[in-house]
Structure formats: structure tokens, C-alpha cells
Amino acid sequence: MSTLEDALWTEKYRPRTLSDVVNQKEIVERLKKFISEKNMPHLLFAGSPGTGKTTIALALVRDMFGDNFRDYFLELNASDERGIDVIRNKVKEFARALPGKEVPFKVILLDEADNMTSDAQQALRRTMELFTSTTRFILACNYLSKIIEPIQSRTALFRFYPLKKEDVVARLTYIANKEKVSYDEDALEAIYDVTMGDMRKSINLLQSSSAYGKVTVESVYKVLGLAKPKEIEEMMNYAIQGDFANARSKLRELLITYGLSGEDIVKQMHREIVGGNSLKIPEELKVVIADYLGEAEFRIIEGADDDIQLSAVLAKLSILGSKYVGESASK
């Protein structure tokens, strides 16, 4: 037993330097030039979750500044900071102290920057310009299209592509051997298939499945079944059968007991529609539901209240259920 950083394999096996990074080769080569020049522009990392954006940003900073990198590095997550004013103040505070002698700037990593409104991004752009003589920003995002044009044009773009199956399986094999965990080859491939190449999720799943002794296809799916809140599916079934009251009490459980955000609940409902096979509904109904889920997620991002917007989703499912599945479903 040890600290959280050592206990979680995602942290324990996070590559520390750029040379340790096995994939995203082109990106690593370009970044290594910045290290040798001891200079870099503002950077924009775009790509799906678990493709190495944060890892590479951290490795870059460590390579640039050495072991004392924390003195010259500020890490912020746009989803956790309350508003652009908080971000601006933290940046101001951080930028006040002078940079070191060897590298003439300090680095700010702003993760999940695409969760900021475009107004906040405009303000961020001005902040970036204000401190540009002493600081460099690394902005990380999932969706490049959600980053405003003026920021895109002021940053060097790095696109992170989804990891290949052999890369993920090789990394999982390496970790399993280091941890002396026995495994079936096809279990590691199964992990890749269910996480769709998200390295963070893959390693988490490997570590969780190893709790069963051996990592097998069976143990992987067992963990997934226990880790996934079953309330999502139950809630959707109640709603489709027209039982709004029970559907809503499941919703409250997800929001309150599981602490899930409205956005995540919509995404998990979407996953049930796309990949799940537990909902017994016609294919054309799936399309209509997906359409409305998209609208719901859009509104939640716009600021709609989680509980109210999701209640609207459940009411919509009730209407659609009686239309497509019929009264027979309401037993």
C-alpha cells in the first residue's frame, strides 16, 4: 500500500520523459526540437481522451526544466476552475514570479480547454497575450472545433490520433509483466475493444480485472458489469415503458449517489443506444432517441439544469416508447 500515485497504474506507468513515450512518434519528434532550442510557441493538443495529451505535456515540461519543473509549471483544468476570472487570477499570480535563467519562460497547461465558453476563450486569449513574454500555454482539448479561431491561429497545433491496437496491447503486456499479473492475450485485446483505445481506461480496466487473480475475457467483462451503474439501463427501461416516476427516481440516484454530471449521464445513455444490447427497442427508435440525446447534451452544455433537462429526456422517452413499442411494453 502506498500513495495514490503509486497505487494507480495509470500514474505509476505514465511515461516520465518524451523518450519513454512509445506512440505519437511525430509529435514527440517535433517537441524534442523545442527542448533543444529551449524555446517553444503556445501549443494546442487536440485528440480523444486517453491518447497521451496530458502525459506528453508533462513529459515535455520535465524534459525542458529538469527535476525542478514544478517551479516553472502550472497545471489547470478548465472543467474544475470556476470561471475565467479564477483562471486569469491564477495565471496572473503564477506569471508574476520571474522565469529561470536557462529557459526564459514558464509553462501553463490548461486541460479540457474546450469546456470553456467562447466568451471565456476570448478572455483567455487576451490573458495569453498579456503574459506572452514570460509564459507559454499548452492547451489540451478533445474537440478542436470547440476552440475559437483566434486561439487556434495563435498556437501550434498537435493532433493526437487514437492509439493503435498493437500499441495499447504492448503497453498492457509490459505493465502486466512488471506487476507479475497473469493474463490471457485475448483479454488484453478485449480491453482495447471496449475502451476503444483510451489508454487511461485500458490500464484502469487491466488493474481492476487483475483483482480476480488472472486477467481473462471473463474477468474483464465482470469488472465492466460491476463498474457500470446499472441504473442507466433501468432508468431508460422505466421511461420507455411509461413509468416516469420510477425512471426519475433512478435519475436522482445517478445524479446524487453516483455524483455523475448531467453531461455524463446523457453520454452513458447514448452508449446504451449505440453499443448496448440490453434495451429491447426497434432500430428506428434508437435513431430518434439519439437525436434527442444530442439536443439534451447541447442544452446542458448551454447551461440547462441537469435534473430538469434529464427529466425532459425521460418524458420524451415515454412518448417515444408508447409510439414505437406500444402499450404492450407498459407491463
Add this chain to the structure above:
Amino acid sequence: MSNLQWFIKYRPKSLAEVENQEEAKEELKSWMESWIQGKPKYKAVLLNGPPGVGKTTIAEALARDYNMELLEMNASDSRRLNDIREIAERASTSSSLFGRGGRLILLDEVDGINSRQDAGAIPGILDVIERSKSPIILTANNAWDPSLRELRTAVRLIDLHRLGKIPLKKILERICKAEKVICDPKGIGAIADLSEGDGRYAINMLQSIAEVYRKVTEDLVKDLVRKKDRTLDPFETLRGIFWAKYFWQARSASTTSEVDYELLMRWLSENVPVQFDNAEDVFRGFDALSRASIFLKRSKLGDWDLLSYVFDLMGPGVAFSESSKSSGQWKAKWRKYQFPTYVQQMSKSKDSRDALKIASEKIAKATHCSSDKAITDYVPFMKFMKVEGFSAEEMTVMGSLEVQGNQGDEKGERGKETRTTRSRRTRKRT
């Protein structure tokens, strides 16, 4: 039936029709005469009186009597300095005083000006008065508000009285006749009693009863009219919204509630499925609330003018989600409304939600991700991992306590048990 509110439809057209304000009428007339003679006694008057005594009505009647254009600005609606300046500009360039092109300026509800938020508004108004070549009427519910001190010295104060019961009854009877409503004098008397001298309130009450029942009796008044000067409690608010037949009824129920707009949204969200039986209606109700919550978010981002649309969608938006309302056969359904359970659940679960929040922040910090991501990507798996650094409460909310220390195949089953005990616990708490 016309949608027009009766208190607008039957507003006196001329000063002569205005009831019960003889002294004020005389003073206003002589003030106007002094302008006509080119020697105005005062540039501006301030009509002071409680709501519904006819301040705006008098200003409008005066403008009509003297054939002037009324330039109106509601001070509590758009309190921007620029608006005031613009009015000052127009006022100072007036060519002729009366007849075509003559102007009367009305600055309504000057005591709605918030001295801190609208710094500069009062000096702006003083500037308007100083430069104006047209007569100006200001109105206030309470002219003795400290923030109006400077203004009071620059104007002539005219007090308006609350409407007495006799003039009130006269007004109500006249409207009943015009609308062909059967009216019981005792019913009219009861409205007059309850409205405490507020003409607008009395007429609104009359309309809300008469339009549904086509008659006004003492019993109906006692059942349906609440005493004035009291905001609506949550149950009254919900009834006011769900039973509304007109946009304005639903809207005024939502704005005169004692419940603030955020909590009112929760009350409505809880009771939309209670009031509506049809799934389509329920959906439309939530859809309106969802739009309202988006506008609320936008208001909070700084554009407080948008709050107005929050009330539109919460009140009328929900009220007219019921499709049968437009059918003509519609009748209000009595339902037993519930306290918003979401609010109760949130407050009861505060401790465990806090623990989950702390745990997810610890994970987020260790793993360089956001706490939302920690909740979706790490928390569900923590029950399979051997970790330190969490309190017992944090372990429990993550469902990992009972798994710890158990090895092998048993673990999966254990995980299940943890989940069950957890949901049982939650249920008991709520």
C-alpha cells in the same frame, strides 16, 4: 374573449373619469395651465402613491386631455443612463408644447432605481429636468425613499390616495356591466375589501373570477382571492401557473411568488408530472423549464435582462404546455402538489456527496484530470483496487470498503454486495 387585461381595457381615457383623486387632478390641471401660459410653476411633478391607485393612468389621461405625445420610460425596466440621456435630448429639442408635437415625459417608478447598481441614474434624471422644455411626470410608490432625496427637492410632490371602497365598487360594477358578468354586490364588496385600495389588483381579481365563472359571488371571491400585500406561497404559485388561462396570469403568479425563481423551478419540475396526465404535456412542461434554466444561466453570466424570459418560460411556458387548454372544454384540475424531492434529496445526501467530491478531487489531483473525469473513469473501479489515502466515508461512497482485503473470485460478488448495501442506504436516507 379578448386577451387584453381589463385594467388596461377600462383605463380612464380622460382625467375626468379618474376616480377619487380630486385634489391631485386640480393641482395637475393648474400645473398644465401654467405651462400653457408659458410660466410653468414647476418643470416636473412626482406622483407619489401605492400600487394601483392610478399613477400611470393619470399621466396617460393628462396627455390625452391636452393632446400631447407621451414619452414614457419605466425607470425600473431600463435604467440605463443612455436611455435617460436620449430622453433628455428629445425633451430639450421640443418645438411646440401642446397640440401636435407637444410632449409629456413620463418617468415611471423612479424608486425602482437602485442607487448602487444604477449610479448616475438620478443625476441623469436631474439633468433631464434641468434641460427639459416639456412637462415631466415622475411616479414612485414611496417618494420618501432616501435614494430620492435629491430628486424630491427638484420636483413638486403630489400625493395620490388609495382608492376607497365606494369608488372601487363603482369601477368594478361598471366593468361587470360592460363585460356582461353577473355580479353580486356582496362579491364586489368582498373584492373591494381584499384589494386594499389597489385598483389594478381589484380589476385583475374580478377578471380572473369572471372569465372562468361568468359571475362574481361572495363565495367565489372568498375561495379564489387571496389577501393583498402578501406574496404567493409555493402551492398558490403552482395553482396560479397551472390554472392560468392567460399569459399574464401565469406570468404574474411566477413573479409574485414568495419562492425565489431557482427554487420555483424545482417546485415546477417536481409537479409538472403531478399536474399533467398526458406524456406530451409533461414533455412540453419540462422543455419549457429547460429553456427557462438556460436563460437563467445566461442571466447569471451577466445579462440580467434575460431574467424576464426565465419568468415567461417558467410561468406561461409551463401553463400552456397543457394542450387541452386551448380546446374550450378545459377545466382546471385540482392536484395535491409535492415539495420538491430533489431539493430534499440533495440536502440529505450532502455528507456523502461531499465525501465523493473530496475523493474525486484527490484522484483528479493524483492523475492530472478533472474531477468529473475522476468520477466517470476512476471512482467506479476503486472498489477493485488497493489504495490508501481515503477516509472511511470516502471509501464507502466509492463502494470500495467491503472489497478491501478480500482476494480472489469472491471479490466480484463482494462488489455487488457493496452496491446493494449502498443503494439501500441511500433509499433509507431519502
